[in-house]
Amino acid sequence: MAEKHIIHMDQDSFFVSVEVRKDSKLAGLPVIIGGISDRGVVASCSYEARKFGVHSAMSSRMAKMLCPHAIFIKGNMDAYSEASQEITEILRSRVPLIEKASIDEHYIDMTGMDRFHGTLQYAHELRQTVIRETGLPISFGLSVNKTVSKMATNECKPNGELDVMQNEVQPFLNPLSIRKIPGLGEKTFMKLSDMGIKKILTLSQIHPDQMVSLLGKNGLSLLQKSKGIDQSEVIPYQEQKSIGTQCTFKADTIDVETINNLITSMVMDLGFELRQKQKIAACITVTLRYSNFEDVTKQATISYTSMDAVLICKAKELFKQLYQKRMLIRLVGVRLSNLVNGFEQIDLYENSQEQYNLCQAMDKIRQRFGGKAITMASVLDLKI
Structure with missing residues (x-):
C-alpha cells in the first residue's frame, strides 16, 4: 500500500485575520473577537492576546482582566463565512481530494500525486497562493494521516509549515x-x-x-x-451535504400562521440535530408543494450557524418570499446544507448570548427527556 500524503491546512487566528485584512492598523495588536460586555465570551483572539493567557470560550470579563489593553471587536460572521468560502474555492480548484473540516481548516489527500509533484513543494506553493490571493495567513502540516498532519500544523502555527515523514512520526509525537x-x-x-x-x-x-x-x-x-x-x-x-425534513398536511391548507408555526418546529428539530452532530450550516432551503403538486423552492446563503433564532427567522423570510400564489399548500420542507464541523460562535450576533444559553438549556432537556420534551409555545397546539 502506497504511503499516504495528507495535508492539513489551518487558518491562523482566522476571525482576527479577517479583521486585520479589513483594518491593517490591528496587525500586531492584542485583538479579541466576541462579546464586549462582561457577560460576553471570547470567540477568537490574536496571538498577541494569547500571550497574556486569553483563549477562546473564556469570559470577556476574564479576558479584560488578563489583557486590559486588548482591542475588543464584536465580530462579523458574514465576513468570516465569505472568507471561508473564498479559501475553500481556491483550494478545491487546485487539489484532487479535499475535505472541509471546519470553517477555517481543510484536509487534502495528495496520495499518488507525489509522482507528478513533490508534495511538500506543492503544499508550500498552495499555501503561498492562498496568502497571495486572500491576504490571509495560513499554516499547514504534511504527514501520513489526518491526525499527525493536524498535530504538525498545530506545532508550526502561526504562519508555518511542517513535514512529518513516516519514519519521523513517533519521534515527533x-x-x-x-x-x-x-x-x-x-x-x-x-x-x-x-x-x-x-x-x-x-x-x-x-x-x-x-x-x-x-x-x-x-x-x-x-x-x-x-x-x-x-x-x-x-x-x-460536497456543496449539498445537508440535513432536512418535510411535512405533508392531512388536508391542504392556506393557514399562514399554522405554516409558520410548522416551519418553527421543523427548524428547531434540525437545529438540535446540527448541534448534536457538532455541525454548523451555511445555506437554508424552503420548499412548498401546492395543491396542484407544483413544487417551488427558494434558498439563501447564511453565515455559518446552528442557532435556532437565526435559522427560524431566515426560514420564515424564505416562506414569505415563496408564497405568492395564495393557493392551498400540500407540503412544506426545510433543508440545511453546506455543513461543516464547528460550534456556534457566541456573541457575534445581537443578543446571541441569551439565544445561545436558551439553546443549550433546551438541548439539555431534550437529551435527557427526548426530542419533543420542550418546544416553543407557538407550536404546542400545532395540528397538521
Missing part, C-alpha cells in the same frame, strides 16, 4: 503532551494525567486491554493515535 492529541477532551486529559500519563510516549506504551478498561472503545482509538495510526479517510467536500 513522543515528547508532546497528550493534550495535543485531536479529540482528547478535558475529562480524559485529567483522568490520564492523574495516573501520571502526561506525554504521548507514556500513553503509547499502555497495553490495549488497560486502555479499554479505562476509556472503553475510545481508549483504543486514543492509543492508536498516540502511535501515529489513523485510518480515517479524507471525505470529499
Whole structure:
C-alpha cells in the first residue's frame, strides 16, 4: 500500500485575520473577537492576546482582566463565512481530494500525486497562493494521516509549515503532551494525567486491554493515535451535504400562521440535530408543494450557524418570499446544507448570548427527556 500524503491546512487566528485584512492598523495588536460586555465570551483572539493567557470560550470579563489593553471587536460572521468560502474555492480548484473540516481548516489527500509533484513543494506553493490571493495567513502540516498532519500544523502555527515523514512520526509525537492529541477532551486529559500519563510516549506504551478498561472503545482509538495510526479517510467536500425534513398536511391548507408555526418546529428539530452532530450550516432551503403538486423552492446563503433564532427567522423570510400564489399548500420542507464541523460562535450576533444559553438549556432537556420534551409555545397546539 502506497504511503499516504495528507495535508492539513489551518487558518491562523482566522476571525482576527479577517479583521486585520479589513483594518491593517490591528496587525500586531492584542485583538479579541466576541462579546464586549462582561457577560460576553471570547470567540477568537490574536496571538498577541494569547500571550497574556486569553483563549477562546473564556469570559470577556476574564479576558479584560488578563489583557486590559486588548482591542475588543464584536465580530462579523458574514465576513468570516465569505472568507471561508473564498479559501475553500481556491483550494478545491487546485487539489484532487479535499475535505472541509471546519470553517477555517481543510484536509487534502495528495496520495499518488507525489509522482507528478513533490508534495511538500506543492503544499508550500498552495499555501503561498492562498496568502497571495486572500491576504490571509495560513499554516499547514504534511504527514501520513489526518491526525499527525493536524498535530504538525498545530506545532508550526502561526504562519508555518511542517513535514512529518513516516519514519519521523513517533519521534515527533513522543515528547508532546497528550493534550495535543485531536479529540482528547478535558475529562480524559485529567483522568490520564492523574495516573501520571502526561506525554504521548507514556500513553503509547499502555497495553490495549488497560486502555479499554479505562476509556472503553475510545481508549483504543486514543492509543492508536498516540502511535501515529489513523485510518480515517479524507471525505470529499460536497456543496449539498445537508440535513432536512418535510411535512405533508392531512388536508391542504392556506393557514399562514399554522405554516409558520410548522416551519418553527421543523427548524428547531434540525437545529438540535446540527448541534448534536457538532455541525454548523451555511445555506437554508424552503420548499412548498401546492395543491396542484407544483413544487417551488427558494434558498439563501447564511453565515455559518446552528442557532435556532437565526435559522427560524431566515426560514420564515424564505416562506414569505415563496408564497405568492395564495393557493392551498400540500407540503412544506426545510433543508440545511453546506455543513461543516464547528460550534456556534457566541456573541457575534445581537443578543446571541441569551439565544445561545436558551439553546443549550433546551438541548439539555431534550437529551435527557427526548426530542419533543420542550418546544416553543407557538407550536404546542400545532395540528397538521
